[in-house]
């Protein structure tokens with residue numbers, strides 16, 4: 001049986017100054033490991049406030065995704081327009097985009113906002129199911145990347161975004177040439193022990209991070225990492241600090257992961 005939730009909350013503590021507002025555009029994962037719920041939990045745990053827009057509904061469990069149903073692009077655009085006019089975000093986190101036709105609608109809002117944007121280029125579920133159409137990777141590169149501050153592909157996503165590249169370094173160079181400012185290629189899906197992540201900057205320079213490889217497999221690790229980086233950027237970190245802090249925080253959440261069903265574990269993002 002799961003331990004009871006702690007009720008030890010100090011209600012006399014003063015509220016923080018306005019929490020950073022992080023606009024999260026993501027898919028809805030009913031089991032709560034990935035997608036918008038991962039973003040909301042991460043942003044809240046890091047002291048921010050998430051503004052949530054659903055890009056797609058999904059049929060899935062903790063093992064794999066069965067179906068993705070994109071939200072109507074006009075509805076998404078209307079939600080975005082109304083939301084950002086009232087609640088101006090300090091940073092944006094993009095996850096699964098339901099359909100290529102959503103991309104230009106999202107870009108129109110991002111270019112007017114001019115705040116840091118973290119994009120997790122979700123292409124395939126960890127269970128193996130494709131989550132996007134054939135044309136999506138190239139559309140993402142062409143339409144979205146010029147607006148992106150930090151792109152967070154895993155190794156498989158980096159290779160699929162740049163199929164012509166001979167190495168992960170070449171993938172990063174091509175993605176930076178498309179216009180994003182930083183590319184953090186994560187190695188959780190590679191065989192290396194420890195896990196190696198590399199952060200590439202548009203002005204040149206690569207930072208290498210090593211993290212212990214944990215024995216379990218996870219559902220929602222990529223969403224959690226990208227949301228943590230976005231939260232730190234919204235709070236005011238510079239990109240290098242946000243990329244490091246986001247990884248450190250995600251590693252701690254993975255170490256606290258728990259089983260929600262019979263499949264992969266989900267990160268322990270909230271105090272329990």
Ligand code: PLP
Pocket residue numbers: 026027028029034035036058060065095096120122124125126127218219220221222223
């Ligand atoms: N469902 C949604 C809505 C997602 O955004 C993602 C990944 O970002 C997934 C499923 C797949 O997550 P994972 O590959 O960690 O299982």
